[in-house]
Amino acid sequence: MISQDDFSLFDPQKMGASVLPDKPSNYIIVLRNTSSLPIKVQISTTPILTSFDYKEEKYNVVYVGKSSKSLRIRDYNQHFTGTAGYSTIRKSLGCLLGFKLIPRDINSPQNGKTKFNETDESVLTEWMKDNLLLFHYANNDYADIEKELIRIYNPPLNLQGNFNKINLNFRKELSALRSCTSTKQNSMSDNLLTSNAYSQYIQCSNCGINLTIDEGLKNEEYIKCLSCGCIVQNTIYMQNKNLKSASNLNGNLNCSKELEHYAS
Structure with missing residues (x-):
């Protein structure tokens, strides 16, 4: 069983992406101790968060994921500096912030792929760096470990592969928000x-x-x-x-x- 001690801390405010592993990895995205999920829209359910313990500190888990190729080059950039068109956590957080989704592909607006406008994406990037931390663990069993992490932490922003009845209504409402351009x-x-x-x-x-x-x-x-x-x-x-x-x-x-x- 994976141990919390296997993970290393990455702070996007203080560290550059070069310190992240350029290899397959699992990662856990948590709120800073002074932060909370940005629920700026009408939503009836407040999610119950579980905590990740690190050096006698507890951090509320919002999302876990896997990187099949490179956490440094691909997944971190997609989530923290990319657009919601290629990042599920960005799309979820942007919808909770009240941003309006627009078609991602101008030439194929009906393909269902969406993002936010440039200004909103920029605001979202700053919010994520100011309010989130990332814990990472390089390994080759990332697929199985991701399933285990979802089971253990029940992260509210993981909409796929999460079968925990706790936060089910929140995930349903968030899924509905994400479906609307x-x-x-x-x-x-x-x-x-x-x-x-x-x-x-x-x-x-x-x-x-x-x-x-x-x-x-x-x-x-x-x-x-x-x-x-x-x-x-x-x-x-x-x-x-x-x-x-x-x-x-x-x-x-x-x-x-x-x-x-x-x-x-």
């Missing part, structure tokens, strides 16, 4: 049904407004209604998931029948 927000608020290459609609169970499920939203399990703020389960996502499961089942059955045929 400024274009989608305007169209939903005005109750306009915009047609595109992919467009289906679900109805908010609270206020009854029609919510547009376009290409960028069809794979989101939960959607936030920007009219009333209610978190709604995306029935389109569930239908597609059920259809996929049924298709896989039929494929397995057909394969079994073929095997039986050849066996006979």
Whole structure:
């Protein structure tokens, strides 16, 4: 089992990226002792944080991750100096700060990939350096260790691979926030049904407004209604998931029948 003593501290205010390992690693991102998550939006659940102990200090864990190639060259730069288009923690923190998502790719605005505008990305970079610390551990078992770290610390900003019921509602609300671009927000608020290459609609169970499920939203399990703020389960996502499961089942059955045929 991995020990907290295996990790080394990196302070983005005092250290340069050159001290980080240029090799596969695991990392834990924590809040400084004087900091808290920046919840500047309407969200009904306050996450419960667990602590990482380091040299008799306790730090609240917000995110854990793995770097399959180089923590120094790739992951650190993406998270702390990059854009939300390539960093899940940046996107989560920016949404909590109230920043509006915009399409990441100008030439493919409907591909569902998003970021923040240049000014917001700059503010976010400074916020992260001022409020976060990073603990890192170079190793080659990063995939299994990441799963173990998520299980142990239940970081609220890890939306994938986190099955802990504690903070589940917070993760649902954050996921819904992350699914909305400024274009989608305007169209939903005005109750306009915009047609595109992919467009289906679900109805908010609270206020009854029609919510547009376009290409960028069809794979989101939960959607936030920007009219009333209610978190709604995306029935389109569930239908597609059920259809996929049924298709896989039929494929397995057909394969079994073929095997039986050849066996006979």
